[in-house]
Amino acid sequence: MLNKIKALLQEVEQLKASNAEELEALRIKYLSKKGEIFLLMNEFRNVAADQKREVGIFLNELKETTQNKINEIKEGFNNAQVSLDEIDLTRTAYPVSMGTRHPLSIVKKEICDIFGRLGFSIAEGPEIEDDWHVFSSLNFADDHPARDMQDTFFIQHNPEIVLRTHTSSVQTRVMEKQEPPIRIICPGRVYRNEAISYRAHCFFHQVEALYIDKDVSFADLKQALIFFAKEMFGPETNIRLRPSYFPFTEPSAEMDISCNLCGGKGCPFCKHTGWVEILGCGMVHPNVLENCGIDSKVYSGYALGMGIERITNLKYQVKDLRLFSENDIRFLRQFESAN
Ligand code: DAH
Numbered sequence: 001m002l003n004k005i006k007a008l009l010q011e012v013e014q015l016k017a018s019n020a021e022e023l024e025a026l027r028i029k030y031l032s033k034k035g036e037i038f039l040l041m042n043e044f045r046n047v048a049a050d051q052k053r054e055v056g057i058f059l060n061e062l063k064e065t066t067q068n069k070i071n072e073i074k075e076g077f078n079n080a081q082v083s084l085d086e087i088d089l090t091r092t093a094y095p096v097s098m099g100t101r102h103p104l105s106i107v108k109k110e111i112c113d114i115f116g117r118l119g120f121s122i123a124e125g126p127e128i129e130d131d132w133h134v135f136s137s138l139n140f141a142d143d144h145p146a147r148d149m150q151d152t153f154f155i156q157h158n159p160e161i162v163l164r165t166h167t168s169s170v171q172t173r174v175m176e177k178q179e180p181p182i183r184i185i186c187p188g189r190v191y192r193n194e195a196i197s198y199r200a201h202c203f204f205h206q207v208e209a210l211y212i213d214k215d216v217s218f219a220d221l222k223q224a225l226i227f228f229a230k231e232m233f234g235p236e237t238n239i240r241l242r243p244s245y246f247p248f249t250e251p252s253a254e255m256d257i258s259c260n261l262c263g264g265k266g267c268p269f270c271k272h273t274g275w276v277e278i279l280g281c282g283m284v285h286p287n288v289l290e291n292c293g294i295d296s297k298v299y300s301g302y303a304l305g306m307g308i309e310r311i312t313n314l315k316y317q318v319k320d321l322r323l324f325s326e327n328d329i330r331f332l333r334q335f336e337s338a339n
Pocket of ligand 1: 306
């Protein structure tokens with residue numbers, strides 16, 4: 001019996017079939033209930049007890065090899081190329097449903113394009129940052145509340161590593177490496193430890209702009225802001241600057257634009273003031289320049305930062321921030337035409 005099994009083993013290794021019927025015939029010949037291997041299995045009970053072990057091993061091997069061989073041939077058929085005359089080249093293609101750009105991506109691109117026209121180039125930095133780039137280099141005092149656990153996500157057990165709370169961290173990364181003139185726009189995701197609601201999320205997106213050169217003045221900043229506001233929200237848009245405070249700029253300001261829903265007359269959206277706040281800005285603090293190895297007596301610069309969600313809300317009146325991260329197709333599809 002052993003010889004018979006060994007002969008069969010050799011035989012099945014040479015098996016060939018050129019189509020599915022032939023293959024099925026082979027399967028029946030070897031593996032069906034009346035097939036060769038099954039018959040051997042039946043005979044197995046007559047094998048002398050002291051040979052059972054050896055014969056059993058070979059018999060199993062035969063069964064496995066045959067099964068594998070048949071599968072292998074079958075796969076070969078599946079992978080074989082379909083001949084050209086089996087393809088109908090005139091048949092209409094299946095419609096491919098195209099995705100749409102995310103509203104935040106649309107607005108991010110628009111902001112970057114506008115600053116691109118002013119000569120700014122895109123710079124990016126890591127979302128997992130160190131304390132130096134997010135806070136210390138930007139002139140945050142050690143006890144500044146923004147460093148607080150309530151605002152900042154820290155990486156466990158390491159107070160030096162944080163999820164960046166603003167894209168201002170990219171400013172210092174670039175200033176450390178590059179000599180002025182620097183003219184960059186830095187879009188990216190930021191994280192803050194906020195309870196999620198319709199008006200706050202634990203992550204959102206910002207765009208930061210930075211311009212460092214000799215003799216950069218507040219007038220240059222204002223000119224860039226006016227250009228941006230009119231390009232983004234239309235030529236009739238007005239801006240106003242209110243004094244503010246940021247550790248990394250001095251003087252600092254917040255910019256409002258005339259409400260683009262009511263044209264400045266007053267409506268619920270602008271809380272009847274006619275103005276809506278859109279960004280923070282200012283002249284880069286000399287300490288920040290020095291922290292990054294730039295001589296503050298030679299160079300000056302301005303910086304500004306804005307939330308992309310906020311600008312998107314103004315453009316598209318999205319009432320609930322959570323919609324931006326829920327991947328609801330019904331919401332996202334509405335921006336199809338804005339592609
Ligand atoms: N980093 C600020 C924030 O997250 C935004 C900001 C304000 C950026 C003023 C600036 C700036 O560059 O000059 O709220």
